[in-house]
Amino acid sequence: MEPAIITTPTADQFEWCAQLMAASEPWLALRRGIEECRHAVTHPEYLVHIAHSEDVLLGFIRIHPRGVAGSPYIASIAVAAEARSQGVGSFLLRHAEQVFSHSRYIFLCVSSFNPRAVQLYERRGYRALGRLPDYVIDGADEILMLKRLPA
Numbered sequence: 001m002e003p004a005i006i007t008t009p010t011a012d013q014f015e016w017c018a019q020l021m022a023a024s025e026p027w028l029a030l031r032r033g034i035e036e037c038r039h040a041v042t043h044p045e046y047l048v049h050i051a052h053s054e055d056v057l058l059g060f061i062r063i064h065p066r067g068v069a070g071s072p073y074i075a076s077i078a079v080a081a082e083a084r085s086q087g088v089g090s091f092l093l094r095h096a097e098q099v100f101s102h103s104r105y106i107f108l109c110v111s112s113f114n115p116r117a118v119q120l121y122e123r124r125g126y127r128a129l130g131r132l133p134d135y136v137i138d139g140a141d142e143i144l145m146l147k148r149l150p151a
């Protein structure tokens with residue numbers, strides 16, 4: 001399934017993003033509560049784009065335009081549970097890479113206990129740079145990944 005539309009969220013849609021995050025792994029394990037998720041998705045330094053299919057909200061991506069060493073950083077990506085494994089996440093990643101196509105690199109972090117997400121990023125050309133041990137919670141690493149964008 002390829003979503004037809006990407007837009008910036010309305011107030012209600014910011015709440016949808018926060019609820020999706022707070023109810024999903026890895027944020028449950030990382031102990032991000034709903035208030036922290038609301039703060040994350042509405043933080044003015046971050047760009048949030050939502051993928052829709054007609055009237056159905058499918059997922060969102062949240063990016064800091066200069067989050068790592070002056071390059072864009074994908075801080076969160078989430079797809080509604082019922083819409084996963086149908087290409088929406090890949091569509092959102094491609095969209096972010098297009099929005100920041102003037103950059104040489106784009107970064108993201110993924111939790112060490114989220115191997116399916118790691119596989120998705122590797123398939124899409126991201127490679128691991130290093131691990132941040134016990135970064136959010138003890139016992140789990142955050143893996144910093146980057147992708148070189150086409151010139």
Ligand SMILES: CC(C)(COP(=O)(O)OP(=O)(O)OC[C@H]1O[C@@H](n2cnc3c(N)ncnc32)[C@H](O)[C@@H]1OP(=O)(O)O)[C@@H](O)C(=O)NCCC(=O)NCCS
Binds near residue numbers: 084109111
């Ligand atoms: C990771 C995620 C954004 C990918 O979106 P998607 O629409 O499912 O992705 P695509 O359909 O383009 O690609 C499918 C791949 O995503 C990964 N994926 C699917 N479901 C996943 C899940 N629940 N958790 C983590 N990765 C998942 C798998 O690698 C999958 O490939 P497979 O179907 O061959 O196993 C989405 O699955 C999700 O929201 N997962 C929960 C939140 C999360 O893990 N976010 C990433 C934080 S770094």
